[in-house]
Amino acid sequence: MLALLALAPSVAPATDNVPWKRIASFDFAAETPASSQPSDVLATALSLIGRQPRTERNLARASVLLTELAQRSDTPEFAAAAAYHLARLAQMSAPGADALAVADQFVAAYRRWPGTFHGQLSLLRAAPIQGYLITDDTVARTQIDALAATAQSFTDRGVKRNLLATLAEIYYRRGWSAARAQQLTEAAVALGFDHRILAANLLAASATRAAAAGDLHAAVTHADEFLRRYPDDVRGYELRQLRAEWAASQP
């Protein structure tokens, strides 16, 4: 790794998060710090991946840096981040069904670093791959049931709510269990979403999935909550019509 870093122009180690600020504005061309600090190594690897035109050489260099970082035991957060981005690199070249092997990489990253942001993020990435690309219903259901059980222990609120939402949609789309879809959607909504449109989407889905599960009382409650929180939403009228149907059909 040191040899690789020596190829980079010599710049003092970053102390003010400049590399991350550059990456945040998609500036991948800037010189990267010649430092063995895990944050700098990770930033260097991501800059190499993002640099245009994308070259095999840059991707290979990034891969080496990430592999070495993933093996470091002194900084589990960065080791997990490196393993996560290695799996993402593999995912780039496996857009379709080939992604199932990548899902195993994500699951392995989670198992090794379950308490980290990137470990939990890895499982979020594995969920839609396994949920939609595994064609055998029984196998897929077993995997997704396991992910749903694991999600309960997640400590990162942002990752947890998104995993719950993703899993809920899988149960609903695959027609496995509207009740489970409703339960997981409600759990995701309860955690609160920062993205306003997605928060509204999920609340609307809570209502229709509850109705699909036959829980009309919950469907009405969620519809009321949606109409209260998003009075100007374009879906309000349709949801009011559905709410009236659900309310009229309640035992």
Place this chain on the structure above:
Amino acid sequence: MMPLKIRWSLIGVLLALAAYAAAALWVARRTSARTESVTTLRVSHWLLETGYREAFAEIGRAWEQKQAKAGRAVRFEQIVVPTRVYAAWMRTNLVGGTAPDLVYVKRENGATDELMARYFEPIDSEASAPNPYNAGTPLADASWRNTFIDGLAVTGTSPGLADIYAIPTSATSIRLYFNPRLLEQITGLSTPPRDWTEFLAVCEEIARWREQGQHRVVPIAGSRVNATLLFNLAVGGLAQSSARQIDRRGDLGTGPAELLVAAQHGDWKLADYTLALRAVQELGRYMQPGFLQMQREDATMLFGQQQAVMIVAGSWTANSLHAELPFTPGVAELPLPSPSDPQWGGGVRGAATDNAGLMFEGFALPRAGKQRELALDFLRFLSSQEVYARYAELSGCLPVVKGVTANDRMRPFQLRRDGFRPGVPLNQVGEATRRLWDQNLQDLLPPSGSVDRFTQLLAAHLPATLAQDLDRWRRSIRTSVELQDFLLEARHQLSAAGEIDLSRRDTLLDSQAAAESAYYASFFAPTSHP
């Protein structure tokens, strides 16, 4: 002695040089004087329709005066660039570091996620604080973002980056204009048709009137642009039921992506659009011959010369239309069939909502801008309730600031929320399907087109174009997710270092997780409906 001809040429050249020198000197002196004492805020946009430039000019002057009272000499300058070249112009100036202090952006006009993240500054933290120019109004305590009707969730937020980048200036809707005098003269009606059947009957009556040689007038003025607006309204309205059928998430939100995925797995059927296609053919009968080859200006002229009773146009052209017309037009919604209409109501659930009235579009702050605070100050001033009310009045826009109502002329354009989501028009599904639609539409339209022939053509070619568009959609999602990965990591590290709020990481994570889930879901072929 110099020949006379040469002498005159020399004098001409000398005069031209003198004029150029004088002009250069004048510009230099003006520029020098300006840069010495006055700070100029440059703002670019493409809003060439009547009213917008005038409105910005007046608001700009008011802002200059406000600044002067605070002891700051500032000058407001608009740079108006035609839509056709705006995207290239914007990118060139952003890359070259010569962009104005505020740039009007729109996703469809070049403001991609990559461009926004690279060259513009997110304004989430500024949007979370109240707008001081709202002091003394009901919006005084509201965060700036919550002074907009959608909380900037759609209008201000870059979809792929999940950050607030833009301050919007207006919403949009599409309506039917009519000539009240002509309508009454020909049909005896003093109000526009209220339902679809009556609308078709009115069109038929006008067409017959023309055939009887009474007057050279067509029911509807058409052009490629205006006809597309009309057809999309009709298709959206008459294919509402399909929107419900392709909603696989159950969140009542459907768009082109849902149609593409549903079509791929056999959950969307062309047969559900048969009535909508029949409606398009019917409407085609009532526009002037060759309308698909006409420009918008041609249709406007036809309507203005009172040779057409109706025209369909967007809210953004309302002021221009009013300025160009020698009469005061009436404005109404395009009437739709009722669900109980035995002939036309098969796919209709009720009134249709103005689905696309809000979109990511507005003024954004370039990172390289040297007058960040001044630019933000202008945006706060422009979007404050009282000033924006004046802007809405002058520009004739559909307001996006809470508590500001549309002026009388724009009231009929107000976004309709009490309706069902429209079906997805086929020409909005993707580029390949749009081309298929546009290039073969004449096979549906009179005089020689037929619904059966057009349906057969679509049945033969749609699977391929929809597959192409699905591929393109998947590629765009992958590109977007890959870009978001860099941002997500950067925001994770920056939030861990206390440089930014964790919510900025998590908003992006929400957006990315939803996109990635949709991407993989597109490969799943459901065997039964949930």
